Ligand SMILES: [Fe+2]
C-alpha cells in the first residue's frame with residue numbers, strides 16, 4: 170500500500186499548494202492513505218473546523234498536529250468528536266483530543282500516533298520515548314506510523330533507532346525544513362528527520378521574512394503574519410508498505426517548488 174505524508178501545511182499558500190499537488194499525485198500514483206500535519210493550516214496557527222472539512226473533501230485520512238495544536242480555539246468544537254485528528258500523545262494528561270488513531274485498511278490495522286520532542290520544546294510534555302512505548306504496549310496494530318514533532322535532529326534520529334523495526338514509519342515534523350535523509354533503517358523502519366513544510370518558499374518557515382529579520386536585528390515586535398505571496402513549496406514523502414511482510418518497502422522524498 171502507498172501512503173502519502175505531507176509536511177506542515179502553512180496558511181493560504183500551503184493550502185493552495187496542498188490542493189494542487191495532492192490532486193496531481195493521486196492521479197499519478199495509487200495512494201491508499203493520506204496523512205497531513207495540519208498544525209499551521211489556519212493562518213499559520215492551528216486549524217479551524219472549515220479547514221478540517223476541506224481536508225476531508227480531499228481524501229485525507231489522518232491529520233496530525235503539534236505544538237500549535239490548540240492555537241485555534243475553533244478546533245475544540247470538533248477535536249473530541251472526530252477520530253482522525255491526532256495531537257501529541259505525550260501532552261500533559263487531560264489534554265483535549267487523542268494521541269493516536271487506528272484505521273482498517275486492506276484487512277490491516279494501521280495506527281497513526283504523534284509524539285512531541287523535549288529538546289528545545291515545552292518541558293511540560295512527558296517523555297516521547299516512554300509515550301511511544303506505551304502506545305505499542307497498549308494498542309494492537311499491524312502497522313504503526315509515528316509523527317515525531319520535534320526541533321532537534323538528534324532526538325528524532327535517536328527515537329528512530331530506538332523504535333526501528335517496531336514502528337514501520339517514523340517521520341519528523343515541526344522544523345518546516347525538509348531533510349535529505351529519507352531511508353529504510355536496518356530493522357525495516359522507513360524514516361525521515363523532517364518532511365518539511367508545505368507553504369511559502371519566500372518566508373521564514375512560513376512567516377513574512379521582514380518580520381523575523383526585524384526581530385533579530387532590532388528586537389522588533391511586529392505581529393506575526395504569514396508570507397502569502399510568491400513561490401510555494403510542497404513537501405511530502407511517499408512510503409510503500411509491503412502488505413504481506415507488513416514492513417516498509419520504500420520511502421521517497423517529494424519536494425515541488427513552483
Ligand atoms: Fe509546524
Ligand SMILES: [Fe+2]
Nearest residue numbers: 235236237343
Ligand atoms: Fe510545530
